Amino acid sequence: MIIATWNVNSVRARVEHILKYLERQPVDVLCLQELKTQDADFPREPLEAAGYAVSIAGQKTYNGVAVLAREAPADPVVGFPHLPPDHPLNAHKRLLAASVGGVRVISAYLPNGEAVGTDKYSFKLAFFAELRTYLEVEVARHPKLCLVGDFNVAAEDKDIYDPEAWAGGVLCSEPERTALEALRAVGFVDCFRKHHAEGGLYSWWDYRGGAFWKNHGLRIDHVWATPELAATCTACEVDLSPRKWKKPSDHAPVRAVFGG
């Protein structure tokens, strides 16, 4: 089973890119983040015509996540199911869980945090803390669990092109890294790191200043799997091609191959 994740920065603006990507790199499951679209406006038809069933947790203008799969995603769960729908942490559509081929997949768009010390930064840390609670339950329920998406944290300095310039800032501050490690410690393996020890490999590059062409990036999009599933992971790669196409997302897709 091949599982990919991609922050597309608007699904309506990127539908041609998504179709082109799926044509060139067929996957079994594609998790999308930053749909920026309510469910009614999601471009369902072209994606279904390409052979993918769609489960959506959309929202007008901001956020929004989806799970696309060759077989219909089963038992979809939006947001934090243990919190009421009107809870502030459920106000953003940032989590969608679904089951495909015996694997529980969670498409996650974790908050950006804006800047250290802001209200959005506090919201980010609260979201991570709540996600830990949710994942503890899900890991116990699903031995084959795959958490993917835009986590908005660079785990190590080698995930940053200029760690000195970014030191202490949002996306790599110690509280964020501690919160990220607390999620991982629930019981996940970073599938990309399983296959790549080196730095300089990123998943996001700023639109400004030709950052991509200078490889001024961050690795903030992740594929994590529980040990039972991660043991079968034979490859995990960032696909740089879509970032080179015209009008790209600022993120590249990350794909992982699970066998056995």
Added chain:
DNA sequence: ATGGCGTACACCGTACGA
């Protein structure tokens, strides 16, 4: 260098991203 670039929504600018 609080800009630089892109998207959405609404309006001819503002919010937001990472």
